Amino acid sequence: FEDVPAIYIISKRINDKLGKAHHRFVCIGQTESVLGDIKKHTKGKCIKQNKANVICILAETEEKNRLRIEADLREAHAIACNHQ
Numbered sequence: 001f002e003d004v005p006a007i008y009i010i011s012k013r014i015n016d017k018l019g020k021a022h023h024r025f026v027c028i029g030q031t032e033s034v035l036g037d038i039k040k041h042t043k044g045k046c047i048k049q050n051k052a053n054v055i056c057i058l059a060e061t062e063e064k065n066r067l068r069i070e071a072d073l074r075e076a077h078a079i080a081c082n083h084q
């Protein structure tokens with residue numbers, strides 16, 4: 001995919017006994033270069049330890065909006081890796 005400014009969530013998708021999927025958030029961030037950040041994170045110890053298997057991306061060119069969305073997500077969800 002294209003290298004774009006974006007907000008991203010790295011998570012572990014888990015299916016429950018009823019077959020419904022749930023996500024345990026591992027990392028939430030925002031960046032000017034989604035490819036650069038994702039490459040950096042996927043090599044990280046926390047991502048491997050938490051067995052993350054999904055990357056969600058929301059492209060957003062405006063930094064102000066990215067920072068606001070990232071803050072909202074961090075406030076609403078517990079995450080395993082807390083580096084920014």
